[in-house]
Amino acid sequence: xxxxxxxxxxxxxxxxxxxxxxxxxxxxxxxxxxxxxxxxxxxxxxxxxxxxxxxxxxxxxxxxxxxxxxxxxxxxxxxxxxxxxxxxxxxxxxxxxxxxxxxxxxxxxxxxxxxxxxxxxxxxxxxxxxxxxxxxxxxxxxxxxxxxxxxxxxxxxxxxxxxxxxxxxxxxxxxxxxxxxxxxx
Numbered sequence: 001x002x003x004x005x006x007x008x009x010x011x012x013x014x015x016x017x018x019x020x021x022x023x024x025x026x027x028x029x030x031x032x033x034x035x036x037x038x039x040x041x042x043x044x045x046x047x048x049x050x051x052x053x054x055x056x057x058x059x060x061x062x063x064x065x066x067x068x069x070x071x072x073x074x075x076x077x078x079x080x081x082x083x084x085x086x087x088x089x090x091x092x093x094x095x096x097x098x099x100x101x102x103x104x105x106x107x108x109x110x111x112x113x114x115x116x117x118x119x120x121x122x123x124x125x126x127x128x129x130x131x132x133x134x135x136x137x138x139x140x141x142x143x144x145x146x147x148x149x150x151x152x153x154x155x156x157x158x159x160x161x162x163x164x165x166x167x168x169x170x171x172x173x174x175x176x177x178x179x180x181x182x183x184x185x
Contacts, residue, residue, distance in 0.1 A: 009091045012083070013098030017106070020075040024103055028073055029142070032096050035070045039093045046089050049080075059084065101160075108139030115148040115156040117167065132157050135164065 017024075039045065045066070049059055060081070067077045076096075083089045104111060112132050114120075120128070125145060133141045136159070148156065154167025 005091070006094060008088070009094035010098050012079070012088075012091060012095045013102055016075070016079055016095070016099055017102045020073070021103065021106065023075065024073065026107070026109070029100055029103060029109070031071050032076075032100050035072060035076075036093055036096050036100075038070070039096075046092060049084060050087075050089050104142075109142055110136050110138035110140070110159055110162075111142045111144075112136075112157055112159045112162070113144050113146055115146040115151065115158070117147075117149055117151040117153050117155075119147065120145060128155065128157065132159075132164075136162055 048054070049062065054062075063077055063080050063084075067074065067080075079095065080089070080092065083092055083095070100111075103109075110132070114125075114128050114132070125143070129141045129143050132138075132143065135157075150169060152168035152172075154165065154169065156165040156167065157163070
């Protein structure tokens with residue numbers, strides 16, 4: 001059996017959630033996402049932490065400062081230390097992503113992106129969140145709102161497992177497909 005990068009990251013995430021899952025809070029979900037985004041743009045940080053020339057004390061202080069800066073639970077510091085010890089720090093982003101996914105599943109949280117062709121008012125946002133929650137059956141919706149003027153007019157709700165869209169762009173695409181099929185192109 002071929003063991004993939006993602007499978008190993010998922011095992012670390014499962015172990016983390018098994019040990020510390022009950023101690024995590026909903027706010028941790030957002031803090032981990034911000035840290036993930038930081039790691040995506042600042043890849044040199046992980047490289048610096050794996051340098052052999054870096055003393056263990058300096059490395060531990062650097063990890064501690066990173067954890068404090070992003071207001072992460074101290075358990076993440078332990079996770080980073082384990083990944084460094086196992087020489088698998090390159091897995092950190094993937095492990096964090098899997099931790100978020102597992103935590104969301106356990107808590108019934110669905111992370112959705114809601115795109116609209118125009119800015120939405122607070123009442124419209126609440127209505128769309130309620131709609132997404134009803135359609136998905138999730139206990140809670142964590143929504144991020146995105147402006148998508150290319151839709152011309154409409155709404156798009158998307159998650160990892162769910163996509164719903166009503167827009168002029170979708171309608172025009174459907175008309176184009178129908179016309180193409182009728183003409184035989």
